[in-house]
Structure formats: structure tokens, C-alpha cells
Amino acid sequence: MFQEMASPKSRKVAKQKTDDDGYKLMKVLFDSISTPMLFLDETCQVLAVNSSFTRNLGWSQGDLLGQNIRQLIHEQFHRDFFQLQRSLSRDEQSWQQDLEVMDADHQTCEARFRMQRVQLNGQHVFSISIQAKPAPAMARESFRDMDEDLLKLTPTEMEVCQYIQDGLTSKEIANKLFSSFETIQTHRKNIRKKMGLKGCKTPLCTYLRVEKSLPGNFFYSNA
Secondary structure (H helix, E strand, C coil): HHHHHHHHHHHHHHHHHHHHHHHHHHHHHHHHCCEEEECCCCCCCCEEECHHHHHCCCCCCHHHHHEEEHEEEEHHHHHHHHHHHHHHCCCCCEEEEEEEEEECCCEEEEEEEEEEEEEECCCCEEEEEECCCHHHHHHHHCCCCCCCHHHHHHHHHHHHHHHHHCCCCCCHHHHHHCHHHHHHHHHHHHHHHHHCCCCCCHHHHHHHHHCCCCCCCCCCCCC
């Protein structure tokens, strides 16, 4: 009723406030994700980075915003990255590839890049999440320190757990893993069973965040 009686000017103000609130919420969610993420425009200039990216890789937002992503990728992988980005612009919606990411001290680390093309305000932009791959010694250390419940999980179930801990929904995880919603739901059921949560009302996300320390496949070491 209020919207029907409101003047065009007041409706415009209300819409602007809704848009502003939506943007603020999106920014809060973006910064709360523990996985390093950034957004690029079609020329591969950095539009936004989240706090996990700057915290774990040492770059400041001022170092990155408006800059080309090439400074974040080892030069031997530039050709692969830009070829994949161009193919994504033309045909595909998403891809993943192992590349080497560079921190602010120009130290490199092998990482899995996941890029997805999205449309924002009529323009194509690209979201990228970066999952570090631990060195063998780090992996051995992680497995040695893992509790028995985590050792029961398959590598895919472990990856699903990491995304659940990040707060992603089953649909979002399915998109990340190029899988189906039903498959992710099956993984969740198997994880709950292996964690001893079958028949328990405790949310899996809460349990993983509070009770379990997942191995450092993502950039968690400085979190």
C-alpha cells in the first residue's frame, strides 16, 4: 500500500537505499570469506579484493586496485592464464587451473585458480578464488596432526568440508566443484556420518568451525 501511494521521487530514494544496503551486505560477505578472492574486469584489471587476499598474500588494496592481474601470477603462467581468460569470455562460464601465485614479497606458491564469469550491471566481470596447494612436507604435517574423524574423509569430502566451513551452500559448492546439487548433498550426509553427527541437529558448518581444524589447503596459516 505504501509503495502504491509513494511519489516517484520517494520510490527512487527507497530503491537507492535498497541498492546501497545490498551493496553493503555483499561487501560484508565478500570480506568475511576466508578464501582469497578478487574481481577482474574484461581487461583483467583488478576491481576488488577481499580482506583474506590482502591479509594472506601481503598486498594492500592500493597495490592492486586498477592494476593488471599479471603481477600476481608468475610470468611463465601469463600465457596460460590469459588464453583461459579469453576462452572464458567467449564460451565457458567457469574454469579451474593450477598456476603459481605471487605474494607481495614476490615469493611464489602453487595454487588452484577458480575463475567464474558473472554479469554485473550489464558488464561481464570475473570472480577468482585462489586455493593454495601445500608442499609435500606441509601435507604430511597436516595429516599427522589431523584427528581421526578427518582422516576418514576422502579428498573430495575434505574439499566439501572446507567450502562448508567458508559458509557456501550446497548449490554454490556444486558450482565450484563442477558437480550436481544431489552429489554434494550425498557428500554432506557421508561427512555427517563419518563425523558421528548422524541424527544430531548440530549444523555441519558450526561443527566444522568450532570443533575441527582443517588442513591448510587454503591460505589459512595467517588467518
